Amino acid sequence: MDKQRIGIFGAGYIASVHTDILGQDDRVELVGVADMVEANAARLAASIGNARTGTTLDDLFRLDVDTVYITTPNTTHVDPVVACLNEGRNVFCEKPMATDLDGGDHIREAAQASSGVYNLGMNRRYAWTHAKLKSLIDAGDLAPYSAQLKLNRGELLRPAWTADPTKTGGFLYETTIHQIDLLQYLFGPIATLRCAARSAISNAEFDDFSMLFTFESGTVATLSSSAHSGWSFPFERIEIYGRYATAMTEELERVRYALDLDQTVHTEDYTHIAFAEKGGYAKEDRLFIDALVDGGRPPVGIDDAYALNLLLAAIYESARENKEIDFAERVRTAIG
Missing domain, CATH: 3.30.360.10 (Dihydrodipicolinate Reductase; domain 2)
Known part of the structure; x- marks a missing residue:
């Protein structure tokens, strides 16, 4: 079975929670970390092992990632999520989906037209x-x-x-x-x-x-x-x-x-x-990777995210x- 090639966009604390979990899943290969502050990307990548670093989403695309975890600040989710979906990449986006109705509409339209899978991180x-x-x-x-x-x-x-x-x-x-x-x-x-x-x-x-x-x-x-x-x-x-x-x-x-x-x-x-187990992070990541591997429904897909x-x-x-x-x-x- 080919591993899911995953990139991380945003190298803050919550990104480290997800990389710790994903690094223990043998269905996953963490291939890259990008952050506007490259030192932050380098710090997180060093904890992963062989991951490459960059400062933009395009840096991750050039690594041929299947899936991107969007772990940037709340108000910066819409553009990278839409860009990933337009490229046919799978997206796990930390909450919130968007911080206004227009942003949610843009993501929903992109998800409906994309071959990629969208999931919202709602670990609770x-x-x-x-x-x-x-x-x-x-x-x-x-x-x-x-x-x-x-x-x-x-x-x-x-x-x-x-x-x-x-x-x-x-x-x-x-x-x-x-x-x-x-x-x-x-x-x-x-x-x-x-x-x-x-x-x-x-x-x-x-x-x-x-x-x-x-x-x-x-x-x-x-x-x-x-x-x-x-x-x-x-x-x-x-x-x-x-x-x-x-x-x-x-x-x-x-x-x-x-x-x-x-x-x-x-x-x-x-x-x-x-x-990570008690807080639900480990389970939501497992369910998301299950959906990618088995072709099932993601744990919090586009309809749930849009309704929220x-x-x-x-x-x-x-x-x-x-x-x-x-x-x-x-x-x-x-x-x-």
Whole structure:
């Protein structure tokens, strides 16, 4: 079997997480790293072994890569993703897909016309805590009536770039996007949404959000996300309530659940699990390579990525215009 020839575009921290995982997959050959700062590319390439270095996407194309991992800052995803798809290369793009609707449209059009496979990196779907919740729901052991989710970033202003929308696209695109993605992953299609938001400590448009979602299944969920509350444990949490049943997470470390009034509360503790496995990075990479090798569906393909991009834009629109949004109708109009 020919190995998948993979290039990395963007040599920051998250790129190193993926190269560590991919370097252990015997179906993969890491052939190149490109970054606008070539010293960064060289540093990451040295940890891989024989990978070549460059500063542009074309440098990777000249290495005859099959697949490119796009691991550049949030607001710089659209152009390299479209360029890869136009070349017929497969793309794994770190979140977000784009930071506006036009960017998402450009990527979707390129993906639909391309022989390459597109995948969005949404590792939290495959975190052990969230995989457990998903398994309880899919098995019918936990039917969600309502839920509450929260994710707080301890300090938006450190480092300063995290509060800069020209780099991140906004707080939801940088930090809370994973919880927003989990809403539909766990509870199904969203019917309506409403968001109230404010700017509390930064010059960003919003850095504090409270959201309410209804789902076509009948589930109702709230999501609260603050950029300035400190790092008190657990700063990331999901609680799901069913008929005499409750399940809850504590960051990526533990799940607690009880599925009947008289049933023992079960606890699963993942603190001893390696970060890449516990956080879902290893599984999302394995599933992506599976799709390339076997011709199956990527874990988070173009339709899921596009729907998430629509959802993020709708949340901001609701906050700006103080209105409820019929998201189900918006998806039907945009996707069909």
